Amino acid sequence: MPKHKKKDGGGQKSGRGRVESSDEEGEFNDAASMVSEVSEASTIGQSGEEGGVDESSQLEVWESKVKEAIDLAGQKSAGGRVKALEALCSGLLRRYEPDFLANQQMTVCDVIQRSLKKGKGGEVVAAARLAVLLALQLPDCEEVYKELKPVLVPMVTDKTAPAATRAAAATAVAGLAFLGGGEMAEVVAVMEVLEGVFAASYCKKDGSVPSPPAEAQALHCAALSSWALLLTLLTSGEVYRLAAAQVAHLRGLLLSSDLELRMAAGESLALVLEFAYDYDEEFEPQDLGGLVVAVRQLATDSTKSRSKKDRKEQRSTFRDVLRGVEEGEPPSQKVKFGRETLRLDSWFATLQYQWFCKQLGSGMNLHLAANDMLREIFALGAPLPVFDPSSADKPSKEERNAANQLARKLRTGIRAKNRDKRSAVV
Numbered sequence: 422m423p424k425h426k427k428k429d430g431g432g433q434k435s436g437r438g439r440v441e442s443s444d445e446e447g448e449f450n451d452a453a454s455m456v457s458e459v460s461e462a463s464t465i466g467q468s469g470e471e472g473g474v475d476e477s478s479q480l481e482v483w484e485s486k487v488k489e490a491i492d493l494a495g496q497k498s499a500g501g502r503v504k505a506l507e508a509l510c511s512g513l514l515r516r517y518e519p520d521f522l523a524n525q526q527m528t529v530c531d532v533i534q535r536s537l538k539k540g541k542g543g544e545v546v547a548a549a550r551l552a553v554l555l556a557l558q559l560p561d562c563e564e565v566y567k568e569l570k571p572v573l574v575p576m577v578t579d580k581t582a583p584a585a586t587r588a589a590a591a592t593a594v595a596g597l598a599f600l601g602g603g604e605m606a607e608v609v610a611v612m613e614v615l616e617g618v619f620a621a622s623y624c625k626k627d628g629s630v631p632s633p634p635a636e637a638q639a640l641h642c643a644a645l646s647s648w649a650l651l652l653t654l655l656t657s658g659e660v661y662r663l664a665a666a667q668v669a670h671l672r673g674l675l676l677s678s679d680l681e682l683r684m685a686a687g688e689s690l691a692l693v694l695e696f697a698y699d700y701d702e703e704f705e706p707q708d709l710g711g712l713v714v715a716v717r718q719l720a721t722d723s724t725k726s727r728s729k730k731d732r733k734e735q736r737s738t739f740r741d742v743l744r745g746v747e748e749g750e751p752p753s754q755k756v757k758f759g760r761e762t763l764r765l766d767s768w769f770a771t772l773q774y775q776w777f778c779k780q781l782g783s784g785m786n787l788h789l790a791a792n793d794m795l796r797e798i799f800a801l802g803a804p805l806p807v808f809d810p811s812s813a814d815k816p817s818k819e820e821r822n823a824a825n826q827l828a829r830k831l832r833t834g835i836r837a838k839n840r841d842k843r844s845a846v847v
Contacts, residue, residue, distance in 0.1 A: 484521055487512050491525065494532045499544060506536060506547035513554040514784030517791040522558040529555050530568050537572045537590075545586040549573070549593035553600075553780050557794055562601035570594060570611075577614055577644075584636035588643035591615055595647030596780065599654065600794065612651045618644035622682065624673030638679035645674070645682065649689040650776045652696075653769040660696035661704070667693050668706040675715055680731050684738045687716065688775075691745035692768040698749045709746075716743045758786040763799055773798060 490512065493505035509529070513522075522529070533555070536548035552569055556562035576582060576590035598611040619641040622631055633641070652660065671693065674686035697704045706712060720739035722732055744750040745768060752771050756763040765771045777795065778785050788795050791804050 480516075480518070483512065483516055483518070487521075487525070491528055491532060494536070499540070502536065502540065503543045503547055506532075506544065506551055510547060510551050510554055513551070513558055514781060515787070517558065517788060519558050519560055519793070522555065523560065526555070526559060526565065530565055534569060534572055537569070537576070542583065542586065545576075546589040549586075549589035550780070552593045553596035556597055556600045557781075557788065557792060559601075560793070562597065563603055564601075566597040566601040566603070569597060573597075574611075574614055577618060584640040587618070588640045591618060591640070591644045591647050592780075595650055596776075599650055605654070608651050608654050612648055615644045615648040615651070619648065619674075620670070622674055622677055623670050624676065630673070630676045630678075632678060635679070638677065638682050642679065642682040642685050645685045645689060646772075646776060646779075649685070649692055649772050652689070652692060653773055655696070657696045657700035660693060661700040664693050664697040664704065665707065668712070672712055672715065675719065680727075680735060683719065684735065687719065687739055687742040688768070688772060690716075691742045692772055694746055694749070695751060695768045713743070713747050716746050756789075758789045760805060761790065761801065763789065763801065770799065 487509065490505045490508045494502055494509065496502060496505070509532075529551070533548045533552050536544050540548060552565065552573075556565050559565065573590045573594040577587055577594060579587065594611055595615060598608050602608050602611065621633060622638065622641045624630055668690060671686050671690040675683055675690075677683050677686065694706065697706075716739055720736055720743045722735055722739075724732070727735075741752045745752070751767045752765065754765040754771065756765065756774070763774070765774055777788075777798075781788055789799070789801070793804070796802065796804060
């Protein structure tokens with residue numbers, strides 16, 4: 422029986438749940454794209470008054486480029502629409518402007534809906550991502566969820582659609598349900614849709630392991646990660662009632678040939694057990710010893726047929742999973758952003774953070790610092806006041822020049838003295 426460790430105050434349930442990589446940038450026309458404008462404005466804003474552009478001017482430039490991208494997202498050219506959608510995604514990553522986006526909510530939502538219904542391939546993927554980023558900008562995104570769910574769910578369940586678009590739709594509908602799904606019945610309904618997708622990788626009744634193509638495994642991984650995100654909204658009692666069946670299913674996914682799916686299954690397994698142990702300290706899944714052995718093998722895997730990078734990543738993930746399964750010990754991680762630190766000391770907080778990192782990429786730190794929705798999810802409280810470097814005491818330009826000249830004069834004298842042979846010590 423595992424020795425379960427009690428969570429401290431850092432693992433309490435928050436208001437919304439229990440509790441840096443570069444982005445592709447779209448360009449259109451001959452003028453500078455919205456992305457480059459936003460990126461440039463962001464850099465200037467971080468350096469105070471450098472370049473003579475103040476915050477209000479940066480905001481005006483950003484808003485005008487967003488409106489321009491919204492207009493271009495309705496053009497006839499499919500390639501142009503994709504670039505406009507990607508530019509909108511990049512713009513929403515780099516600024517948090519809930520008031521402006523609230524006024525543009527229905528317009529952007531219509532753009533997303535049109536691209537999801539009529540677009541193909543990259544356009545659907547970009548529109549699905551934009552849906553989540555829009556929801557993160559809004560104080561209340563329930564209307565966006567209600568508007569887009571009837572479009573996204575059929576895409577997820579359509580077995581004739583490309584796996585990449587189904588994966589994007591699964592991620593989007595889970596994110597919207599998490600942020601604005603409203604009633605718990607809605608969340609559970611979406612979870613059932615998602616499980617219907619990755620259940621295709623469950624072990625068969627005869628114990629054999631399915632071997633779907635790589636595209637399907639990526640789809641199953643996206644659906645499983647999204648399912649785990651929504652699971653964090655359930656209570657410990659609700660997860661406890663599902664634990665026995667889910668542990669058995671997820672254990673079978675550990676045998677998958679796909680690295681990402683194996684790791685997602687391991688983390689989801691640790692999440693389910695965390696909830697179950699929290700509800701009942703005496704809970705013990707069926708064949709706990711065999712489960713521990715299976716997880717330990719993955720935590721110490723040295724199969725030469727896998728790349729060194731994959732082995733290292735797998736071992737790192739499953740060492741944490743092993744502690745969660747065997748000891749009931751949650752992961753512990755500190756994430757520093759700006760002047761703050763986010764503590765991730767539970768599986769549900771860790772999986773929520775990982776999921777949002779995948780959506781926000783290089784914009785994660787900015788949104789952690791400023792985004793009210795994200796700060797509520799991670800119980801960070803109100804955003805800290807913006808630090809103005811111009812208000813800090815620092816010498817004037819003339820004083821800095823005088824100090825540099827004096828230092829240069831002293832250095833020159835010392836070097837001249839050292840070069841003089843008469844100063845050599847015999």
